[in-house]
Amino acid sequence: MAGSLRLRADRPIVARTDLIVEKASLENVRLIEELDSDVELTAGQVLVEVERFGLTANNISYAGAGDMLGYWAFFPAPELEWGRVPAWGYAAVTRSEHADMPVGERIFGYVPMAIRFVLEADHVSDLCFFDASAHRAASHPWYNRYYRTGSDPVSGAGFDDVQPVLWALFMTGWELANDFIDSDNHGAGSVLIASASSKTAYSMAHCLAAADTGIEIVGLTSASNDELVRSFGCYDRVLTYDSLDLGSIDGPAAFVDMAGNGALTTEVHAAFGDRLTKSYRVGGTHRHARGGGGALAGPEPKFFFIPDVAEQHAAAEGHAAYHQRFADAWARFAEWVSGWLDVRTESGPMAIQAAYLDALASGARPTEALVLTLD
Numbered sequence: 497m498a499g500s501l502r503l504r505a506d507r508p509i510v511a512r513t514d515l516i517v518e519k520a521s522l523e524n525v526r527l528i529e530e531l532d533s534d535v536e537l538t539a540g541q542v543l544v545e546v547e548r549f550g551l552t553a554n555n556i557s558y559a560g561a562g563d564m565l566g567y568w569a570f571f572p573a574p575e576l577e578w579g580r581v582p583a584w585g586y587a588a589v590t591r592s593e594h595a596d597m598p599v600g601e602r603i604f605g606y607v608p609m610a611i612r613f614v615l616e617a618d619h620v621s622d623l624c625f626f627d628a629s630a631h632r633a634a635s636h637p638w639y640n641r642y643y644r645t646g647s648d649p650v651s652g653a654g655f656d657d658v659q660p661v662l663w664a665l666f667m668t669g670w671e672l673a674n675d676f677i678d679s680d681n682h683g684a685g686s687v688l689i690a691s692a693s694s695k696t697a698y699s700m701a702h703c704l705a706a707a708d709t710g711i712e713i714v715g716l717t718s719a720s721n722d723e724l725v726r727s728f729g730c731y732d733r734v735l736t737y738d739s740l741d742l743g744s745i746d747g748p749a750a751f752v753d754m755a756g757n758g759a760l761t762t763e764v765h766a767a768f769g770d771r772l773t774k775s776y777r778v779g780g781t782h783r784h785a786r787g788g789g790g791a792l793a794g795p796e797p798k799f800f801f802i803p804d805v806a807e808q809h810a811a812a813e814g815h816a817a818y819h820q821r822f823a824d825a826w827a828r829f830a831e832w833v834s835g836w837l838d839v840r841t842e843s844g845p846m847a848i849q850a851a852y853l854d855a856l857a858s859g860a861r862p863t864e865a866l867v868l869t870l871d
Contacts, residue, residue, distance in 0.1 A: 513845045513870060514610040515852065516578045519568060522559050522856055527845045528574070535614060537593040540628070544603065545612045548841075548869045549585025550661030551851050552695060552860045558582050559856075570632060570639065571608035580608040581852070583868075585660045586645070587613075596620045604651055604659065605642035609848060611870050615642065622647045623816060638803035649823035655830035657839045661865040662695060662830070668778065668802040669699025670825050671809070672752060675800075677707050682774040684750040686712040688764060691754035692731060693721040693862040696778060700752065701730040702829055714745065716760070724862060742767035750774040753797065765792040776800045839865045 518524035535543050559581045562568040568579035589601040594617045607613070618628035624643045632640055645651035651659065676682060687704070689697045692715025701713050715731035717724075718738075725734050735741060742764065748771050751764050756777070765772060772794035810818040842851055848868050860866065 514573075514580060514608070515845065515848055515870075516573045516575075517559055517581055517852075519562055519577060519579050522556075523853070525849055525852060526578070527849060535591070535612075537591060537614065539593050540618065541593050541614055541616050542589045542597045542601075543591040543612060543614055544587040545590045546607050546610060546870065547586040547588055547602075548660060548867050549583035549607050549609065550659075550663075551583065551848075551855055551866045551868055552661055552665065553855065554665060554696075555581055555583055555852075556856055556859075566635060569635060570606060571610065571613060572631060580610060582606050582639075583609055583660070584664050586656070594620070597625070602645040603642045604645055604648065604663070606639045609852075609868075609870070623819065624648070636803045636807075638807050649820055650826050653823060653827040653830060655827075655834060657867065658830055658834060658837060658865050660867055661839075662699070662833065663826075664802070665695040666699045666826060666829055667806060667822060668800070669696045669701075670703050670822065670829075671802060671805050672696075672700040672776070672778070672800060673703035673707065674809075675805075676704060676711065676750070677709055681709055681711040682750050683748055684711060684773045685747040686714050686745050686749040687752060688714045688716055688745070688749060689731075689752045689754065690716045690757065690760055690764075692717040692725045692734065694754050695860070695862065697752075697754045698725075698728050698730060698862070699829065701728070702832065703825065705730040706828070712745075716740070716755075721862065747771065748773045750776075751797075752776045752778060752800075754778050761797065762792060765794045769793040774798075836863060837865050838863055839867060841867045841869070843869045843871060845870060 513527050513529050516526050516528055537543060558567040562579055567582055570582050571580040573579050585607045586602060586604050587607055589597055589599050592599055597617050597620065615627045616629045617625045619626045624641050626637065627640045627642065643651060676687065689701060691697055701715065704711065704713055712732045713730065715725045715734045717734060717736060719736045722734060722736050725731060740763065749768050750773050753761055753776065765775065775795050775797040777797045778800045842848065848870060851866055851868060
């Protein structure tokens with residue numbers, strides 16, 4: 497199978513440690529030590545070593561939707577009942593059987609929580625390439641694209657410390673903001689953003705505030721995060737869940753649900769009814785309070801799936817032009833967030849296991865960027 501690791505008996509064998517998760521019970525994790533010699537590569541393949549990756553609530557979402565959305569298929573574990581949780585990060589080519597992918601090439605993209613893995617480089621351009629491994633043939637191209645950091649304007653912006661944590665989350669928030677900008681705010685005078693302290697939420701709020709479209713940006717958050725969310729400076733108003741005065745918001749409104757809290761969604765829809773012009777479901781930061789269900793007042797919530805949105809816009813605009821526009825927005829955002837984001841680096845298998853379990857139990861902290869390495 498393309499992308500599989502085939503060992504050579506004539507080379508020294510070393511141990512490598514990977515983190516795997518039981519698919520049916522995400523709290524069950526194992527550190528597996530595999531004997532791994534130099535990998536025998538076939539034509540077009542490259543062996544890459546993971547440099548570092550980010551850990552956020554997004555990784556927990558990947559695990560939670562691993563079967564439904566196919567996230568377990570990217571980096572299969574040795575046993576079917578277990579999986580490797582994907583992450584975003586940097587890696588470097590250590591061996592290559594592709595003429596256009598030299599040893600030492602640094603890349604950014606979707607990586608496993610592992611020491612190394614094999615990619616089958618295809619459609620290689622100066623900017624990026626795709627993994628054409630057979631086990632990823634049915635996977636979304638947004639996840640199969642890897643950027644070559646030497647020519648990638650996002651990586652060239654100089655924010656390597658936060659990119660593994662925020663790249664995918666910022667793209668989601670940026671595209672949500674673009675969606676409102678391009679649609680005249682969906683006819684709404686206010687947009688309510690649930691889980692306003694989350695990284696995707698403040699990405700959206702930051703971009704929407706910078707565009708100055710006239711829409712009121714209302715952050716919904718917990719009482720414990722009230723002061724923090726106000727300090728971001730990109731929300732016009734902040735309401736807390738324990739005193740949610742939705743009646744104070746006049747006129748038509750839109751709702752962006754980053755929380756995945758069914759009870760909150762029901763409450764917002766009931767309060768606005770036909771005054772709700774748009775309702776998006778994006779994430780699930782409130783993993784233990786999803787609930788809800790049943791008929792909702794107002795518009796049916798629409799799932800905002802960033803891989804589809806990004807690929808559609810890139811196809812219409814041309815990927816290079818689209819990516820440059822994203823890079824420009826990223827540089828502005830990364831400069832802002834780097835002024836107050838606490839970047840923490842942890843190394844080693846035990847530290848990664850502890851960080852994963854902590855994120856699963858309590859979620860990622862809004863003002864913290866956690867970057868991990870297995871070495």
